[in-house]
Amino acid sequence: MKRGEVAELAGSCGLGAWTAFGVLTMVVVGHDGIPLFTDADILSWSVGHRPDVAVAFARGLTDTGTGVIPYALAVLAALIAGRTPRQRALAVALCLGCLGAGQALRYAVMALVTRPRPPLTGWATHASGWAFPSGHTTTAALTAGLLIIAVRMRGPRGTTPLALVIGGWGASVGLTRVYLGVHWFTDVVGGWLFALGWLGLYLGAVARWLPDRWTPGATDTDTARGTAEPTGSTAGGRTHPAPEQTDVAREQRKDHAPDDPGRRGRSRPA
Secondary structure, three states, X not given: OOHHHHHHHHHHHHHHHHHHHHHHHHHHHHOOOOOOOOHHHHHHHXXXXXXXXXXXXXXXXXXXXXXXXXXXXXXXXXXXXXXXXXXXXXXXHHHHXXXXXXXXXXXXXXXXXXXXXXXXXXXXXXXXXXXXXXXXHHHHHHHHHHHHHHHXXXXXXXXXXXXXXXXXXXXXXXXXXXXXXXXXXXXXXXXXXXXXXXXXXXXXXXXXXXOHHHOOOOOHHHXXXXXXXXXXXXXXXXXXXXXXXXXXXXXXXXXXXXXXXXXXXXXXXX
16 A cells, blocks of 8 residues: 555544544543443453463463563564664654553543542452553553554565464453453453554554655665656657657757768768
C-alpha cells in the first residue's frame, strides 16, 4: 500500500476505535463505575476456576505487560522495522514515543474516570490505581501492535502466523487481568480500544508527515524511485525523449558536420 493509503486507513481505524472507546467511557461514567453487562458473571467464573497451575501461568503472563519488558519489545520492533542505522535510531524514538505517550494519555483517562476495581477478596495478584482502562491491557496491546507493524513492514509475506502469535500474546495479557480478579472485563475492552485508537492515529501521522528517506523499512531504491522524475514518456516498453530534447538534438545535427563524411571522401561544411 502507498503511504497515503496507509495514513488514511490507520487514521480511520484509530478514529473508529476511539469513538467506541468514548462511548464505553461515557457508559462507565454514567453508571458510577459499577459492573456493566457481563462483568460480574465473568469475574465470578474466574474466581471459581483457579487451579494453582493456571494462576501461576496467569501471573507470569500478566507480568510481561508491565515494567521493562514492553519497552524492550518496542525497541526490538524498531530494530526489525529499520534497515539502516539512521532508520533504526529514528524507529526506536518513534516506538518509545508511541508507547510513552500512550501511557501518559491512559493515566490521564484513569484519573478522570476514577472507576474502582473489583472487590479485594477476589484478587489473585497485586494491583494499584484505578481500573478503567486497564493499564496492563493497554501496554501489551500497544506493544503487540508495534511488533506486528514492524514484522509486516520488514517482510509482508509469510509473517501472518507470527503476527497472530504476537496478537494472541497482547490479548492474553488483558484476559489475565480479569482472570486474576483485578479488573472488570469492560476495563480490558476499554484498554484494547484505547490502544487501537492511539496506535492508529500515531501510525497515520507518521505515515503522512515523516520524510520518505527516514521512513523505517524503506530502501534506498524505493527512495530513489519515489523522488526521480521521468524526462519523457514511455510506450511499448521503450523510453522516448521529451519534445524539447528532440528539437535541441535536431538543431545540433543541422549545425554540425556528420560523423560519416560519405562515400565522396569529403565532409559537408558546417
